[in-house]
Amino acid sequence: MTTRRNILQSTSAGFGWLAFNALHQQWASAAAPPKTINPLAPKAPHFAAKAKRVIFMFMQGGPSHLDTFDYKPELVKAHEQKVAKYMGAAFDFKPRGKSGLMISDAFPELSKHADDLCILNGMQTRTNAHQMATVALHIGSETFVRPSMGAWIVYGLGTEAEDLPGFVTINPVADTGGAMNYGSAFLPASFQGTRLSTTGGGVPDLSNGRLSDAKQRKQIEFIQKANRRLLAGDPGNPEVEGIIQSYELAYKMQTSVPDVLDLDKEPAHIRELYGLDNGDTERFGTQCLMARRLAEKGVRFIQLTSTGWDHHQQLREGITRQATSIDKPIAGLIADLKQRDMLKDTLILWGGEFGRGSSYDNEPYNGRGHNGRGYTMWMAGGGVKGGFAYGSTNAMGDTAETGIITTHDLHATVLHLMGINHERLTYRYSGRNFRLTDVHGEVAKDILV
Known part of the structure; x- marks a missing residue:
């Protein structure tokens, strides 16, 4: 999973730089960026779970x-x-x-x-x-x-x-x-x-020591715009859709992961319960x-x-x-x-x-x-x-x-x-x-x- 620090150089899905570089070839002729479907959205089970x-x-x-x-x-x-x-x-x-x-x-x-x-x-x-x-x-x-x-x-x-x-x-x-x-x-x-x-x-490399949150958000928006224009030329491409979602999730994880993993918030009796x-x-x-x-x-x-x-x-x-x-x-x-x-x-x-x-x-x-x-x-x-x-x-x-x-x-x-x-x-x-x-x-x- 990509993290905040290496969001531009991530190869976890294998298509980060591919999507970014392809922007220069397709930017002028690409259609309006399509909306992507979140593959992690909740889905109904086959029967009651x-x-x-x-x-x-x-x-x-x-x-x-x-x-x-x-x-x-x-x-x-x-x-x-x-x-x-x-x-x-x-x-x-x-x-x-x-x-x-x-x-x-x-x-x-x-x-x-x-x-x-x-x-x-x-x-x-x-x-x-x-x-x-x-x-x-x-x-x-x-x-x-x-x-x-x-x-x-x-x-x-x-x-x-x-x-x-x-x-x-x-x-x-x-x-x-x-x-x-x-x-x-x-x-x-x-x-x-x-x-x-x-x-x-x-999670290693979760924080970014070079960019502020505001600058990082602009960076993400630029990359995602490029990726969506690339996706417009190849609708439904699972690799490109996957990298779009991974970037968004990685950005969200910068806040959510430190919070959920902050075990110091747990009371003493819970810490004792788990040893x-x-x-x-x-x-x-x-x-x-x-x-x-x-x-x-x-x-x-x-x-x-x-x-x-x-x-x-x-x-x-x-x-x-x-x-x-x-x-x-x-x-x-x-x-x-x-x-x-x-x-x-x-x-x-x-x-x-x-x-x-x-x-x-x-x-x-x-x-x-x-x-x-x-x-x-x-x-x-x-x-x-x-x-x-x-x-x-x-x-x-x-x-x-x-x-x-x-x-x-x-x-x-x-x-x-x-x-x-x-x-x-x-x-x-x-x-x-x-x-x-x-x-x-x-x-x-x-x-x-």
């Missing part, structure tokens, strides 16, 4: 379901009896809430919200490789560049935020797919994710509180990232560290959304690219390897059943057996909760219609309220 927005919490590396949300007493017995290399859970599990969901001691704060969680124990993905599984989770394909889930949702529904992007990603991973995970691919650039950071003021004043929880707590403020402003898709879940060794120590960093912030976000009456129409999605295996992984035999055949993700709010466990893995926890949800099924279900028929949300490119779920995907209707 349960959720208005998504907060996707990506746990990069593949968190172990066997030590967090998938209770396997037979695996514990096999470990105690020293059967093969089976590794029992590193934490004790207990029934939580009125529903009695089995959640491990790794998440003491989140466990208090067990009755809001819909735990999906039958997840499956087709690969055990980080790069491919991560990209598949985000864009629906392991091998081709496709629009991300967030881009598809904003393309289908637009956004209610007039001066903010429809899709925001906070602290995204630089590797395992990088910008592909929040890109728009062949969809217009307006639908791509805008990167924010929990450090450095949120902002604790070194262990500050980083992810900041993401969670930013997400709530963005959600309040109407942003459609918000993605948060927690890295460091690839525990081939020292699994207990690693999960303790990572779970501690997110446990209180996520519990705080759920509590905050509930008290604002927002959880009912906010879909929270939590999970990584895959899970972990049931056996020890290499020496020194205190970690787990990758496993995509069966693992856990969870949802909360936004039209899913709370206090509900759906699907199961086998006795050792390494293969999904019931309630299987593939990556395409997950995407179909998220779209359904947003009021979108995944088979109807298509975009024609290179001679064929594309969709997030390709030619697959079944909605997991049993988890819906």
Whole structure:
């Protein structure tokens, strides 16, 4: 997304200078500048939606379901009896809430919200490789560049935020797919994710140290006039329309972004709720509180990232560290959304690219390897059943057996909760219609309220 400082030299949509230079060739003969359609304007869903927005919490590396949300007493017995290399859970599990969901001691704060969680124990993905599984989770394909889930949702529904992007990603991973995970691919650039950071003021280069607001507004008006004259010669050109909208949104973001990201406006009890004043929880707590403020402003898709879940060794120590960093912030976000009456129409999605295996992984035999055949993700709010466990893995926890949800099924279900028929949300490119779920995907209707 373009920002205030680099608005003249932006190449985020790839057409800023193209539009500007073409002015000199078309200025004299161009027709009156046409009005452009805002691609981010709110659009009606295909049917009544349960959720208005998504907060996707990506746990990069593949968190172990066997030590967090998938209770396997037979695996514990096999470990105690020293059967093969089976590794029992590193934490004790207990029934939580009125529903009695089995959640491990790794998440003491989140466990208090067990009755809001819909735990999906039958997840499956087709690969055990980080790069491919991560990209598949985000864009629906392991091998081709496709629009991300967030881009598809904003393309289908637009956004209610007039001066903010429809899709925001906070602290995204630089590797395992990088910008592909929040890109728009062949969809217009307006639908791509805008990167924010929990450090450095949120958006880099947001302020302009060279021009006053008045001079900058004149600069924008001149560029937009040039772009609209160019558009008059090529009506409906999505690239030119996209750059026009990106410039306008970038200008608006100069005021809106600093305001929405000013967490100092939050009272002390809210900062405490998210763990902002604790070194262990500050980083992810900041993401969670930013997400709530963005959600309040109407942003459609918000993605948060927690890295460091690839525990081939020292699994207990690693999960303790990572779970501690997110446990209180996520519990705080759920509590905050509930008290604002927002959880009912906010879909929270939590999970990584895959899970972990049931056996020890290499020496020194205190970690787990990758496993995509069966693992856990969870949802909360936004039209899913709370206090509900759906699907199961086998006795050792390494293969999904019931309630299987593939990556395409997950995407179909998220779209359904947003009021979108995944088979109807298509975009024609290179001679064929594309969709997030390709030619697959079944909605997991049993988890819906």
